[in-house]
Amino acid sequence: MPFNYEDLAELIFPEVKETVADLEKRFPPRDLPNDAFVTRFAPSPTGFLHTGSLFTALIAKTFAKQTNGVYFFRLEDTDQKREVKGTGDKLCHELARFGVVQNEGYMGDSKSEVGLYGPYVQSKRADIYKICVKELIKKGRAYPCFCTKEDLDELRAVQEMSKVIPGYYGEYAKCRNLKLAEVKKLIKEGKPYIIRFKSNGDHNNFIKVHDMVRGELTLSENDQDVVIMKSDGLPTYHFAHVCDDHFMRTNLVTRGEEWLASLPIHIELFAAMGFEAPNYAHLPVIMVNDSETHNKRKLSKRKDMEASVSYFIEQGYPVMGLIKYLLTIANSNFEEWLMAHPTDDVDNFKLSFSKMSLDGALFDLPKLNDISKNVIAYMTKEELFDKSLEYAKEFSMELLNFINEDKEKYLKILNIERGGEKPRKDYVKYSDIYQKVSFFSNSIYESRFTKDLPFPENLTKDDVKAVLTRFLEKMDYKVDEQTWFNDIMKGIAKELNYALSPKDYKKEPQNYKGHIGDVAACVRVAVCLSTNSPNLYQVLQILGEKEVTRRVKKVIE
RNA sequence: GGCCCUUUGGAGAAGCGGUUAACUCAUCAGGUUUUCAUCCUGCCACGCGUGGGUUCGAAUCCCGCAAGGGUCACCA
Numbered sequence A: 001m002p003f004n005y006e007d008l009a010e011l012i013f014p015e016v017k018e019t020v021a022d023l024e025k026r027f028p029p030r031d032l033p034n035d036a037f038v039t040r041f042a043p044s045p046t047g048f049l050h051t052g053s054l055f056t057a058l059i060a061k062t063f064a065k066q067t068n069g070v071y072f073f074r075l076e077d078t079d080q081k082r083e084v085k086g087t088g089d090k091l092c093h094e095l096a097r098f099g100v101v102q103n104e105g106y107m108g109d110s111k112s113e114v115g116l117y118g119p120y121v122q123s124k125r126a127d128i129y130k131i132c133v134k135e136l137i138k139k140g141r142a143y144p145c146f147c148t149k150e151d152l153d154e155l156r157a158v159q160e161m162s163k164v165i166p167g168y169y170g171e172y173a174k175c176r177n178l179k180l181a182e183v184k185k186l187i188k189e190g191k192p193y194i195i196r197f198k199s200n201g202d203h204n205n206f207i208k209v210h211d212m213v214r215g216e217l218t219l220s221e222n223d224q225d226v227v228i229m230k231s232d233g234l235p236t237y238h239f240a241h242v243c244d245d246h247f248m249r250t251n252l253v254t255r256g257e258e259w260l261a262s263l264p265i266h267i268e269l270f271a272a273m274g275f276e277a278p279n280y281a282h283l284p285v286i287m288v289n290d291s292e293t294h295n296k297r298k299l300s301k302r303k304d305m306e307a308s309v310s311y312f313i314e315q316g317y318p319v320m321g322l323i324k325y326l327l328t329i330a331n332s333n334f335e336e337w338l339m340a341h342p343t344d345d346v347d348n349f350k351l352s353f354s355k356m357s358l359d360g361a362l363f364d365l366p367k368l369n370d371i372s373k374n375v376i377a378y379m380t381k382e383e384l385f386d387k388s389l390e391y392a393k394e395f396s397m398e399l400l401n402f403i404n405e406d407k408e409k410y411l412k413i414l415n416i417e418r419g420g421e422k423p424r425k426d427y428v429k430y431s432d433i434y435q436k437v438s439f440f441s442n443s444i445y446e447s448r449f450t451k452d453l454p455f456p457e458n459l460t461k462d463d464v465k466a467v468l469t470r471f472l473e474k475m476d477y478k479v480d481e482q483t484w485f486n487d488i489m490k491g492i493a494k495e496l497n498y499a500l501s502p503k504d505y506k507k508e509p510q511n512y513k514g515h516i517g518d519v520a521a522c523v524r525v526a527v528c529l530s531t532n533s534p535n536l537y538q539v540l541q542i543l544g545e546k547e548v549t550r551r552v553k554k555v556i557e
Numbered sequence B: 001g002g003c004c005c006u007u008u009g010g011a012g013a014a015g016c017g018g019u020u021a022a023c024u025c026a027u028c029a030g031g032u033u034u035u036c037a038u039c040c041u042g043c044c045a046c047g048c049g050u051g052g053g054u055u056c057g058a059a060u061c062c063c064g065c066a067a068g069g070g071u072c073a074c075c076a
Helices: A005-012 A020-026 A051-066 A087-097 A126-138 A149-161 A180-188 A237-247 A257-273 A309-315 A319-330 A334-340 A365-377 A381-395 A397-405 A407-414 A431-440 A442-448 A461-474 A481-495 A502-507 A516-528 A536-556
Strands: A038-041 A070-073 A142-145 A194-197 A206-211 A215-220 A227-229 A252-256 A279-283 A287-289 A296-298
Touching: A005 A126, A005 A142, A005 A180, A020 A126, A038 A051, A038 A252, A051 A070, A051 A087, A051 A252, A051 A279, A051 A309, A051 A319, A087 A309, A126 A142, A126 A194, A126 A227, A126 A237, A126 A257, A142 A180, A194 A257, A206 A257, A206 A279, A215 A257, A227 A237, A237 A257, A252 A257, A257 A279, A309 A319, A319 A334, A319 A365, A381 A397, A381 A407, A381 A431, A397 A407, A397 A431, A407 A431, A407 A536, A431 A442, A431 A536, A461 A481, A461 A516, A461 A536, A481 A516, A481 A536, A516 A536
Parallel strands: A038 A070, A252 A279
Antiparallel strands: A142 A194, A194 A227, A206 A215, A287 A296
16 A cells, blocks of 8 residues: 555644645736846844845845836744844834835834735744645655654764765655654654655756856755754745745845755755746855954854944944945946946946856945945035934934034035035045034034144244234135135235245245145134144134134134 | 855956956055145056966866865754
């Protein structure tokens, strides 16, 4: 009497009445153009958003968007031991912050799911997996396994000793051969079990697989009887991936290259289920150079600040800075495009698999800084105002207080040398703003004021006093920058015997007290308390006559 | 250890059998500017992991080796 798989299936899943055919009807193929990609981001809710995850999600979203497809979000919470409650929502929030917003799926918070292919949370799909497993058992392609942890350890030990490939497969898969009566007995006894896939593969056979990034790959067939359903009734990643991506009609799976090794399992699983496998794109993983070993390794949340997306938010990096940086890693031609279109929407850039590098890029903070600096430089003053205010509210009390002191003034400050072909580029991140412009605040000026200001060292106190006195007398706030500099500043220089240019001074230093730079420095230090500042003319204009006079007088006295 | 993937400078990389081996960042050296930030110019691979081959000619094609990464769970 041959083994009756039908009976086995009924024995294990008596309550399951639906079939895969029913599921096919429930989740019909999507009505989309042929070349539209259906992609997804499918994290497990175990922590905050990892920079590598943002990278993967960004790519998935972008391919869906540029093909008028669908990008959805699925929560893979089948490992209840590792799950950290609430992180699914956090992941959604952080992604949304970077403009990576799903068209459908799990939407975060208590918001209901969007889309017809749900539920989009794996723990809520147990019935679906059971239907699929039952089908596989009926086909003789899955079976219950009663092996304990100890059994498996022992098996492994034996295999290692005899130097065969370890694992549950072929002749070592002893539960494969259990008779129906035995299974019945064990189940009746309440023995815990899992369901394994029965592989038909042979390790010595090779399959050709196409990867969107890597092209044609030759991989060994899977021969492992992998676990597809755990003792808690939830599926393992391998099986959930196959069922979900089939019934959610995903046609492009983007994931990290660490999944390449298990691709043969997935290929065989899809075939056994009678499903067409999706396109795969195994993406390079972002790496970092380990300072101790000097070797490359994956960005690690424990060791590297840059591994957490929240780090960039807290530091005040503009969202677009990180996105653009990640795109330079994703596609080598993105930088050229960016230079040609510094202010364009990045959605206008066409991402392609052919321009994707095959090995993991080292995360490069200086590069991010450069990109970020440009992002901020090309913002309008209103945009920077809003974004930095938002940042301040969340992370910087001092900046928030500064802004609130005089919002109109803050807007003017942000506008210094902004706009035009060659904008000023002095902020890499929002958190840089405060330290560069806080001197504008009258109260901060007071608190920082000291008798020992960094005036040019070649000048005496009396020299400084003389310059500042003349400055107060001659200063005119109505004239334009050219006039101010040529008439007023150079005028003072001439009167007090300073060279009108550093060059003149260099030629004959003995003839002068200093040069025009020293004159400007006196004013700058008196007004800003620092040897460097943004454009002095604009600083004076923004502070206004009353305040400038007050500050200069305070220094003179 | 087995298997798989990868390999152009300090970093991201272009390159697809004949180029002075693009471009960007960083560094360094100059220049412009009243400071800073900009901006401009220049230097930085006699070499494309390494050894062989094929070819008139190789970073580009073939083979071996090495190194780095990944993976071998009732984790994803």
